[in-house]
Amino acid sequence: MEAERQAIEAVVRDYVEGMVRADATLLRSAFHPDSRIVGHFGPDLQWLSPEAFIAGLQARGPVVAEGEAPVWRLESLDLTGDTALAKVTDVYAGLDFIDYLSLLKIDGRWRIVHKLFHLHG
Template structure:
């Protein structure tokens, strides 16, 4: 009898654990889709059009941007970055190629990292974008880029 009760108890625990794991996977999938929508509908669009009103809401105030461009160190505050986007000719108006590609999105609870590739002007960037979910919305809190050449 003890064996039967113990077996039933362990089986129940396994079912609960499986259900919790499935729920967690579903939440991660929903969060990955939400981040993908931010990237496609705001991030890539804002960069392409040079529209900081589309781009600014994607970032958490105080975001820092680091990396290298053509072998030179790159470090900017969010305001410096957005000012540069605002004052350059947009990729859209330049007629140069543009393509934003999501390589991967990894979510753990309220944090995530997206790896993207951005082809714009004469640059090919690999970017790592750190996200944080705040009040149910995903924001970029750090951006790291490197120019990988052609």
């Protein structure tokens, strides 16, 4: 069980690092290609594929300086068999988010299959 938690935390870390650094390789590793990223950004509903999400992040570029650690915390992790739900708080470009990440173990590897986000603060 501890090994599974560590593997999931590594995927979450890759997701956060990839997001703040606009690193497509890390993000593609964290997300399943058929996953979706859903939530309101301001008044606009976003319902994105991983590639659209990555393209938006790359257009903005990195939001942390080289060597700077991203601000995030794994608030909770619910793990049942090959499914998991992680609640993550993180800061992106000075904005505070709560992300609910659904993960599935596919072919022995954890991947994010859905990201539901809330912008607050």
